[in-house]
Amino acid sequence: MRKAAKRRTDGGRQAESVATRLARRDARLPLRALLIVLVLIGMAGSVAWFTSSLLMRVEPPAQTGEPALLTTVPDLPDTVGALPAFERVVTESDRLLRQAIRSGASPDTIGEMAGRLGDLYQANTHGELAEACYRLATDLTTDNPRWPYLLGYSLQERGEAEIVTPLLERTVELEPSYAPAWLKLAENRFKQGEFDGARAAYDRRLALTAGDPWALLGLARLAIEVSEWSQAESYLLDAIEATPQFAALHRLLATVHEHYGQTDAGDASRQRANELGRFYAAPDPWVDGLIAQSFDVDWLLLNVSRYALPDPNLSRVLFDRARSLAPQDPDVYVVLHEHVETLEEARRALETAISLDNSHPMAHMRLGELLYRQGEHDQAVELLSRSIHLGADTADAHRYLGLALTALGRLDDALATLEQAITRAPGDADIHYSFAYALQRAGRQSDSTRELRRVLELNPGHELAARALAIGNSGKER
Amino acid sequence: MALSRPSLLFGLAALAIIILVPWFLVSREADRQGRSVSELISMIVGLRDDRAVSAPVDTRAERRFFERRPIGRSLEGSQPWISHVTIVDLDQDGFADVVLCDATMNQVSWIRQEADGSFTEKLLGDTILAPAHVTPSDVDLDGDIDLLVAKMGAILPNNDKIGSVIVLENDGQQEFTTRILLDGIARVTDIEPGDFDGDGDIDLVVGQFGYDDGKIRWMENLGGWNFESHDLLELSGTIHTPVGDLDGDGDLDIAAVVSQEWEEIYVFENDGKGMFDRHLVYGATNDDFGSSGISLVDLDLDGDLDVLYSNGDAFDYIPPGPRPWHGVQWLENDGDLGFTYHRIGDFPGAYFANAVDGDLDGDVDVFVVSAFNDWDSPEAASLAWFENDGAMGFTRRILATEPTHLLALASADMDGDGLVDLVTGAMHVSPPYDRMSRVTLWRNTWRDP
Numbered sequence: 048m049r050k051a052a053k054r055r056t057d058g059g060r061q062a063e064s065v066a067t068r069l070a071r072r073d074a075r076l077p078l079r080a081l082l083i084v085l086v087l088i089g090m091a092g093s094v095a096w097f098t099s100s101l102l103m104r105v106e107p108p109a110q111t112g113e114p115a116l117l118t119t120v121p122d123l124p125d126t127v128g129a130l131p132a133f134e135r136v137v138t139e140s141d142r143l144l145r146q147a148i149r150s151g152a153s154p155d156t157i158g159e160m161a162g163r164l165g166d167l168y169q170a171n172t173h174g175e176l177a178e179a180c181y182r183l184a185t186d187l188t189t190d191n192p193r194w195p196y197l198l199g200y201s202l203q204e205r206g207e208a209e210i211v212t213p214l215l216e217r218t219v220e221l222e223p224s225y226a227p228a229w230l231k232l233a234e235n236r237f238k239q240g241e242f243d244g245a246r247a248a249y250d251r252r253l254a255l256t257a258g259d260p261w262a263l264l265g266l267a268r269l270a271i272e273v274s275e276w277s278q279a280e281s282y283l284l285d286a287i288e289a290t291p292q293f294a295a296l297h298r299l300l301a302t303v304h305e306h307y308g309q310t311d312a313g314d315a316s317r318q319r320a321n322e323l324g325r326f327y328a329a330p331d332p333w334v335d336g337l338i339a340q341s342f343d344v345d346w347l348l349l350n351v352s353r354y355a356l357p358d359p360n361l362s363r364v365l366f367d368r369a370r371s372l373a374p375q376d377p378d379v380y381v382v383l384h385e386h387v388e389t390l391e392e393a394r395r396a397l398e399t400a401i402s403l404d405n406s407h408p409m410a411h412m413r414l415g416e417l418l419y420r421q422g423e424h425d426q427a428v429e430l431l432s433r434s435i436h437l438g439a440d441t442a443d444a445h446r447y448l449g450l451a452l453t454a455l456g457r458l459d460d461a462l463a464t465l466e467q468a469i470t471r472a473p474g475d476a477d478i479h480y481s482f483a484y485a486l487q488r489a490g491r492q493s494d495s496t497r498e499l500r501r502v503l504e505l506n507p508g509h510e511l512a513a514r515a516l517a518i519g520n521s522g523k524e525r
Numbered sequence: 526m527a528l529s530r531p532s533l534l535f536g537l538a539a540l541a542i543i544i545l546v547p548w549f550l551v552s553r554e555a556d557r558q559g560r561s562v563s564e565l566i567s568m569i570v571g572l573r574d575d576r577a578v579s580a581p582v583d584t585r586a587e588r589r590f591f592e593r594r595p596i597g598r599s600l601e602g603s604q605p606w607i608s609h610v611t612i613v614d615l616d617q618d619g620f621a622d623v624v625l626c627d628a629t630m631n632q633v634s635w636i637r638q639e640a641d642g643s644f645t646e647k648l649l650g651d652t653i654l655a656p657a658h659v660t661p662s663d664v665d666l667d668g669d670i671d672l673l674v675a676k677m678g679a680i681l682p683n684n685d686k687i688g689s690v691i692v693l694e695n696d697g698q699q700e701f702t703t704r705i706l707l708d709g710i711a712r713v714t715d716i717e718p719g720d721f722d723g724d725g726d727i728d729l730v731v732g733q734f735g736y737d738d739g740k741i742r743w744m745e746n747l748g749g750w751n752f753e754s755h756d757l758l759e760l761s762g763t764i765h766t767p768v769g770d771l772d773g774d775g776d777l778d779i780a781a782v783v784s785q786e787w788e789e790i791y792v793f794e795n796d797g798k799g800m801f802d803r804h805l806v807y808g809a810t811n812d813d814f815g816s817s818g819i820s821l822v823d824l825d826l827d828g829d830l831d832v833l834y835s836n837g838d839a840f841d842y843i844p845p846g847p848r849p850w851h852g853v854q855w856l857e858n859d860g861d862l863g864f865t866y867h868r869i870g871d872f873p874g875a876y877f878a879n880a881v882d883g884d885l886d887g888d889v890d891v892f893v894v895s896a897f898n899d900w901d902s903p904e905a906a907s908l909a910w911f912e913n914d915g916a917m918g919f920t921r922r923i924l925a926t927e928p929t930h931l932l933a934l935a936s937a938d939m940d941g942d943g944l945v946d947l948v949t950g951a952m953h954v955s956p957p958y959d960r961m962s963r964v965t966l967w968r969n970t971w972r973d974p
Contacts, residue, residue: 087535094543099550205871208807231810295786301738313738317684406956505685
């Protein structure tokens, strides 16, 4: 009974509840319908937005009626093997440029965008695409000197000369105070035999940067071309006084000394040039800064070495970028070891390189050399032997292996190894000195003395060899 | 469970939106672009990539029409440094041989071709440290072929005076005596023969790379193996000094490529009596251009000698690697020692080029080896040709990606079939060492398509 009554009671409540709900629903119907419509509109909007974004990925084909300028924008490069970040950046820049052209943006705006896309290509070793963009930028912008300059720069990288001259002339017309452009113009004219024009441009460079060694070097070369040797010497001496660390000046001065038959002075100048290292190009902010936009790790590392001497700060920036782009690349750490301040840091860098690639010959060789210097001779022998086996078959590898073997008392092996080093670099006085030291350790005094004399033939200023000869033995290894 | 009618209606409306809105937009865009809807959908979902992408010049109509095989000694675990190869019938038996400089073994070597097409290798003369270039020439005019050998003393950068001018004198039976004509000079990279003073004997032009103190000199033959040196230019970095009549006046002039920071090409104009006027005929203002070689050839078949010029040297930086501007170009001889620069094309690490008609179509094509490409990439090319379209337009085509590190190249019809074959030499100065070779014969198998 109670159950039946309860059911009835429940049924009554249910009937009441349904009726109430229906009544309430009727009251909320417009609100719900509105909500549904809004949801559907939102959904339609979302679908439309998503579809449009997909459609934007598809480049419309060139059609009659498309702006003719579009045909001058170079096609995107093949980015297989490139970092995805580069593909993203270059695709977006290309898209924006095309969009600007289609939307009828002003020539200056399009030119600037083309120029910046050119910068991206130039920084990422796509020289021909950079040229196309810079050409567009040069044609469209009338007052920005960067674009004709960078177009000329990109062309001259590939060996072009004649067509570069008017671009450089336009640059200096627009920006007469940009000294690198005057230098480039001078060099370009010189190499085409336009000596008067070259001289004028070198003079303008000098007026902007007093004592500039590149301009004076160029003027000296011009003087030599017309057989004014004393004038050349004068330019070079002036330049050396202002910039004594610039190897190219000493190298050309050696040529002048040779011309005058001053053999000793020539040798001294060459020796100085050799100590100072390679030629390096003059700073060029419009160009140098571009490399920092590169996504190409090999290119960045190469430029780390290239700029280490002339612009250490830029070199550091390029290195940091390379490391952030490719932290697992062993070459990054081989390059790093050359630029750190302490031996411990260098060791850690090389050990990291080897941990990333256990068959890296240069990493093994450098670490072996470093360990020899730190007195860890067993490990040095192991690493240097392995480096030679892996292909670092250089005079230095054999020399340091020979020195480490000497330190361990394995003198027969040491002598054979040092002979290998001498075969590879017979004119290296230091290697002969190492050989003399090993001979002396092996008790071959007369052979050691003969080698020490050879050291002094090769380098009369070799103090250790001179001292060893003076005291009748081959002294201690450095 | 049955759906309520409002829910059903809502679902149908949502479905219609999901289908119809994209359909409408895609149809409209397809119509605007002149494409079919299915074509556009394929492109959106990635089945077809129609973005404008530069076609890599390498892959178009690629034809690898050379069969390669190693000749001469085997690798024997070494990492060969072959610095030069040249093709000559050294024993004058009617079969082309190969003579090479091996800077690992420090010797000049002869790979002799037998009548059956097999090859055997024999070392010639004494040890010569880092021989860089060998030129066949009957220097003593006794009817056999002697060898002029440029001794660098060390291949890698070195400032010592360790170069020599050497002749390997042939006794007529291909036994060679080493004659040192000049010793203790900056590293020598090329020696070329020619009668520069018109007295009937063979003089020499010597290119010295050096490092800080290179030089170009010609050596006047005084007879009895005595020579007198005359300096032509004192700049470091000379690589090649080919000889030819560049101004068409009947005597031999000298061309020279000077690398290092100069990156210039000179012509030394001969008055016929051994007096030379120097002309700077080309210079790159890219101090890292990487000049690597020149040769003289009538590339445009107009009757005068042009300069074929490669730039791809990368010995100087560590790690060694290609530069984006490496490639090949030619300097068109305009007469009166005027030359016009023409870029043939990019080729990373381009080290030496030969100009020959490789496809028998009557024009001159350009074959190039690469020593410093990005060898970590399996797609990096070591041998390519630039096909001439007959109007001096060139298209680059890859011939090989291995072996790698090809530095030396010579060309001639090695097997007498009328087609120009190639011989390459490899210099493995840097890793990787997984696709090595020493000397390779590339037999031309061209047939018209």
